[in-house]
Amino acid sequence: MNIILFGPPGAGKGTQSKYLVKKTNGFQVSTGDLLRDEIKNETEIGKIIINDMNDGKFVDDEIINKIIKNIIFDPKKTNKLIFDGYPRSLTQAKNLDIMLNDTNQKIDFIFFLNVDKNTIVKRIEKRKIIENRSDDELNTILRRYETYMKTTKPVLEFYSKKANFHEIDGALEIDQITRKIDTFINV
Numbered sequence: 001m002n003i004i005l006f007g008p009p010g011a012g013k014g015t016q017s018k019y020l021v022k023k024t025n026g027f028q029v030s031t032g033d034l035l036r037d038e039i040k041n042e043t044e045i046g047k048i049i050i051n052d053m054n055d056g057k058f059v060d061d062e063i064i065n066k067i068i069k070n071i072i073f074d075p076k077k078t079n080k081l082i083f084d085g086y087p088r089s090l091t092q093a094k095n096l097d098i099m100l101n102d103t104n105q106k107i108d109f110i111f112f113l114n115v116d117k118n119t120i121v122k123r124i125e126k127r128k129i130i131e132n133r134s135d136d137e138l139n140t141i142l143r144r145y146e147t148y149m150k151t152t153k154p155v156l157e158f159y160s161k162k163a164n165f166h167e168i169d170g171a172l173e174i175d176q177i178t179r180k181i182d183t184f185i186n187v
């Protein structure tokens with residue numbers, strides 16, 4: 001099963017994707033985590049993206065396409081992909097379709113966790129204390145939210161037309177969201 005978790009930063013995509021990884025025996029594909037690893041390992045990509053990441057700006061589609069390609073073409077991960085925070089632009093979404101087609105895969109479910117700005121600010125401030133992420137400053141959070149809303153609108157329009165697209169209220173408690181997701185995938 002391949003699943004996309006879609007929604008603004010702080011919507012709970014990471015939490016739900018960890019649940020889905022366990023439940024489906026899948027692999028979490030978080031471009032945010034992959035990019036943070038590049039920075040931590042001080043790779044060439046890491047050096048290019050560090051400023052944009054810290055400013056809450058989107059990383060270039062070309063870089064995202066490059067880091068995601070190996071995962072989609074990895075036979076061990078075929079039909080076990082839980083996408084968290086990817087795709088985030090129309091170019092990425094279309095590129096994903098091509099790569100899935102090339103590997104005889106499809107997306108089974110797209111879950112859009114929809115949350116308002118105030119809830120997100122509160123959640124991310126909490127996460128900042130727990131995870132100490134350098135991009136979790138309030139100004140950065142707001143910039144990430146605005147960037148998200150602007151850049152992902154076309155992606156939302158693209159996916160919302162599909163029959164396997166489901167919108168879920170991301171302001172609900174974690175286990176309530178999990179239960180809603182379960183009602184769709186437990187069939």
Ligand code: AMP
Pocket residue numbers: 009030031032033035052053056057058059060064084085086087088089092135144
């Ligand atoms: P996340 O952990 O998903 O909240 O992502 C943290 C940051 O990584 C974002 O604010 C962006 O700077 C960058 N990022 C993560 N995923 C993507 C993506 N698919 N496209 C562009 N930038 C991304």
